[in-house]
Amino acid sequence: DAMVIQNPRYQVTQFGKPVTLSCSQTLNHNVMYWYQQKSSQAPKLLFHYYDKDFNNEADTPDNFQSRRPNTSFCFLDIRSPGLGDAAMYLCATSGAGAKNIQYFGAGTRLSVL
Amino acid sequence: EDQVTQSPEALRLQEGESSSLNCSYTVSGLRGLFWYRQDPGKGPEFLFTLYSAGEEKEKERLKATLTKKESFLHITAPKPEDSATYLCAVQVLSGTYKYIFGTGTRLKVLA
DSSP states (O other), X not given: OOSEEEEOSEEEEOTTOOEEEEEEESSOOSEEEEEEEOXXXXXXXXXXXXXXXXXXXXXXXXXXXXXXXXXXXXXXXXXXXOGGXXXXXXXXXXXXXXXXXXXXXXXXXXXXX | OOEEEEEOSEEEEETXXXXXXXXXXXXXXXXXXXXXXXXXXXXXXXXXEEOSTTOEEEETTEEEEEOSSEXXXXXXXXXXXXXXXXXXXXXXXXXXXXXXXXXXXXXXXXX
């Protein structure tokens, strides 16, 4: 029973063509996260939502945006993908506060041509 | 600056050859330390969480331990299906609660 679901699993886009990745959860968690992970690197936090409160990391490029229309869904928008944005994008959720476990989706592999 | 370092970067073991993976951290105010397994092309899968020095958790061939500066993931008599990347993450409070990941240890177990 998938608890954090990401769609699509694989996404191919063209240089500069906007793309949206989606994430949904059945855990009813307050917090949702988006990470970027490149080959052999640690997942890099892009931003997270604490309920409807958006928290952007200081080094996340403006090219990356996010929306959370309700508790269950969160979207990652890449406005003008560059070749350097090709990566695995991971969505995760957790409860609020200390000691909560983060649960991850299967990820979306983004290719930019 | 909060930092998580994992070693070794890669490890090759023969089936049945026990070993340990290391996760060292320098953070201001550890709330929890988490171990994940990540298979190629997939999202991280939660394994263990540890909250205080001296704590230990076990699951099948895996055992995680925690001190004030590092955590170890001990793998006893590994099998080829244990081959994966093992990620360590720490939870810290920086405005909101965040998780900082290490770069992982890529484990390959040979039959």
